[in-house]
Amino acid sequence: xxxxxxxxxxxxxxxxxxxxxxxxxxxxxxxxxxxxxxxxxxxxxxxxxxxxxxxxxxxxxxxxxxxxxxxxxxxxxxxxxxxxxxxxxxxxxxxxxxxxxxxxxxxxxxxxxxxxxxxxxxxxxxxxxxxxxxxxxxxxxxxxxxxxxxxxxxxxxxxxxxxxxxxxxxxxxxxxxxxxxxxxxxxxx
Amino acid sequence: xxxxxxxxxxxxxxxxxxxxxxxxxxxxxxxxxxxxxxxxxxxxxxxxxxxxxxxxxxxxxxxxxxxxxxxxxxxxxxxxxxxxxxxxxxxxxxxxxxxxxxxxxxxxxxxxxxxxxxxxxxxxxxxxx
Numbered sequence: 001x002x003x004x005x006x007x008x009x010x011x012x013x014x015x016x017x018x019x020x021x022x023x024x025x026x027x028x029x030x031x032x033x034x035x036x037x038x039x040x041x042x043x044x045x046x047x048x049x050x051x052x053x054x055x056x057x058x059x060x061x062x063x064x065x066x067x068x069x070x071x072x073x074x075x076x077x078x079x080x081x082x083x084x085x086x087x088x089x090x091x092x093x094x095x096x097x098x099x100x101x102x103x104x105x106x107x108x109x110x111x112x113x114x115x116x117x118x119x120x121x122x123x124x125x126x127x128x129x130x131x132x133x134x135x136x137x138x139x140x141x142x143x144x145x146x147x148x149x150x151x152x153x154x155x156x157x158x159x160x161x162x163x164x165x166x167x168x169x170x171x172x173x174x175x176x177x178x179x180x181x182x183x184x185x186x187x188x189x
Numbered sequence: 190x191x192x193x194x195x196x197x198x199x200x201x202x203x204x205x206x207x208x209x210x211x212x213x214x215x216x217x218x219x220x221x222x223x224x225x226x227x228x229x230x231x232x233x234x235x236x237x238x239x240x241x242x243x244x245x246x247x248x249x250x251x252x253x254x255x256x257x258x259x260x261x262x263x264x265x266x267x268x269x270x271x272x273x274x275x276x277x278x279x280x281x282x283x284x285x286x287x288x289x290x291x292x293x294x295x296x297x298x299x300x301x302x303x304x305x306x307x308x309x310x311x312x313x314x315x316x317x318x
Contacts, residue, residue: 002230002231003231003233007230010230011230014225014259018259064259065260068262071227072227072228073227076227116235116236116239119236119238120235122239123225123235123238126255126257127257128256128257151195151198154198154199154202155198155202157254159254159255159256160251160253160254161242161245161246161253162205162245162246162250162251163202164242164255165242165243166198166205167198168239169201170197170198173197
């Protein structure tokens with residue numbers, strides 16, 4: 001299993017991009033002790049049979065990894081969700097995009113810690129390719145929404161490392177506002 | 190609670206640009222590619238990437254691009270990082286934790302010396318010769 005909830009989020013966003021999505025919506029809520037994550041994309045989608053295959057740890061996309069026989073993203077998430085008696089759904093249809101959502105009780109003994117939110121959002125904003133990613137973050141305290149195209153308008157190239165550093169500084173301050181009390185410590189440069 | 194906006198990001202940007210203008214520029218781009226597949230994530234590639242960003246920001250190196258890619262097929266040695274410095278062979282490093290990430294910036298990118306202990310067995314042909 002992954003170390004933190006953020007790692008599962010990252011996997012899901014990578015999946016969306018690999019499905020050819022140009023628009024991805026990520027929602028990350030920590031409300032009343034429950035972590036809820038929804039990743040919705042407008043990528044190629046899956047048939048019911050493909051959804052089943054996607055959850056098989058011994059299957060990976062044949063085009064993406066022609067020689068590889070394992071794909072652990074969704075199976076690891078499924079394991080984490082089942083261990084913590086959470087829930088997880090995959091809704092998808094060919095050419096209709098995919099929505100993966102999961103929720104876990106953060107107080108469950110086996111629940112992974114939330115992880116480094118600013119660092120994770122920074123990496124998700126700077127993946128290669130032309131896509132828009134909108135991230136909505138909610139907590140008991142507050143909420144914020146950020147969009148990749150807006151950040152790009154302000155900073156330009158998001159592969160430039162100094163720009164990334166600025167994005168993370170900004171995200172750390174935003175995140176501090178929503179998790180001042182329950183904070184996993186913000187990563188500050 | 191005061192809300193941060195894109196304007197705050199703009200201010201951050203302008204502060205940084207003002208600082209940068211005092212520095213010599215004109216260096217060619219350095220590319221650093223971090224493997225962020227499921228294997229990389231599980232091995233801590235995000236911490237590695239964060240450490241790279243920290244090290245580059247600490248030295249205020251403009252023209253260093255950090256790119257993320259999927260699994261490079263070297264899952265046994267994650268986190269993996271490929272470093273492309275103009276005039277030097279392309280190198281893939283394995284088992285790059287935060288400490289090695291900082292060394293990549295200091296020693297490889299700035300000092301132009303390879304980190305011998307972390308090179309994986311897919312070196313550029315000009316290293317083999």
